[in-house]
Amino acid sequence: DAKTTQPPSMDCAEGRAANLPCNHSTISGNEYVYWYRQIHSQGPQYIIHGLKNNETNEMASLIITEDRKSSTLILPHATLRDTAVYYCIVRLYNNNDMRFGAGTRLTVKP
Amino acid sequence: DGGITQSPKYLFRKEGQNVTLSCEQNLNHDAMYWYRQDPGQGLRLIYYSQIVNDFQKGDIAEGYSVSREKKESFPLTVTSAQKNPTAFYLCASMGQFFSGNTIYFGEGSWLTVV
Numbered sequence: 001d002a003k004t005t006q007p008p009s010m011d012c013a014e015g016r017a018a019n020l021p022c023n024h025s026t027i028s029g030n031e032y033v034y035w036y037r038q039i040h041s042q043g044p045q046y047i048i049h050g051l052k053n054n055e056t057n058e059m060a061s062l063i064i065t066e067d068r069k070s071s072t073l074i075l076p077h078a079t080l081r082d083t084a085v086y087y088c089i090v091r092l093y094n095n096n097d098m099r100f101g102a103g104t105r106l107t108v109k110p
Numbered sequence: 111d112g113g114i115t116q117s118p119k120y121l122f123r124k125e126g127q128n129v130t131l132s133c134e135q136n137l138n139h140d141a142m143y144w145y146r147q148d149p150g151q152g153l154r155l156i157y158y159s160q161i162v163n164d165f166q167k168g169d170i171a172e173g174y175s176v177s178r179e180k181k182e183s184f185p186l187t188v189t190s191a192q193k194n195p196t197a198f199y200l201c202a203s204m205g206q207f208f209s210g211n212t213i214y215f216g217e218g219s220w221l222t223v224v
Contacts, residue, residue, distance in 0.1 A: 099168065103152045
């Protein structure tokens with residue numbers, strides 16, 4: 001069973017915020033939420049991760065709902081270079097199982 | 111420089127032949143992974159290994175085999191039992207759990223079966 005559910009595709013206008021949702025309704029208390037993105041056929045790039053608090057770094061913000069059943073990745077000012085496939089992953093605390101799933105293909109348009 | 115080296119980058123093989131893709135890392139990482147990616151699709155986990163001499167099946171292990179005899183090496187064999195092996199294959203390794211940004215990927219191997 002998939003641990004996360006993401007929309008297959010989204011569009012965003014250049015310069016606007018891109019909000020990418022992820023549903024993880026079966027997340028357990030010791031699982032983290034991670035976000036990665038993949039541009040073309042390169043390996044996925046780490047963006048951000050969190051447990052229950054909202055997080056922000058130089059690339060993005062991560063908003064996790066209070067019940068932790070869903071999260072949103074926010075790219076505050078999307079550029080054309082942000083066009084990529086974005087993956088939301090939940091990881092067990094004591095296991096290195098890393099399954100990326102289908103992800104969301106974000107297209108930033110001029 | 112530290113990193114992951116995959117070889118070969120492009121590989122052509124005849125149907126029915128086994129082929130082995132190499133993955134070497136000098137990052138001293140315990141965990142290593144193999145993923146398959148088909149055009150326009152996400153990454154699917156084939157196998158992963160958390161320590162030497164141990165590995166677990168991912169979502170699409172059928173038709174593939176791996177070994178982990180050394181910490182640095184995690185080769186993937188695509189056997190003749192794999193029905194549709196033509197794809198892009200990515201190898202990865204990861205360090206400590208607490209740093210989820212320590213997963214590193216190789217440049218990938220394009221396998222075409224003719």
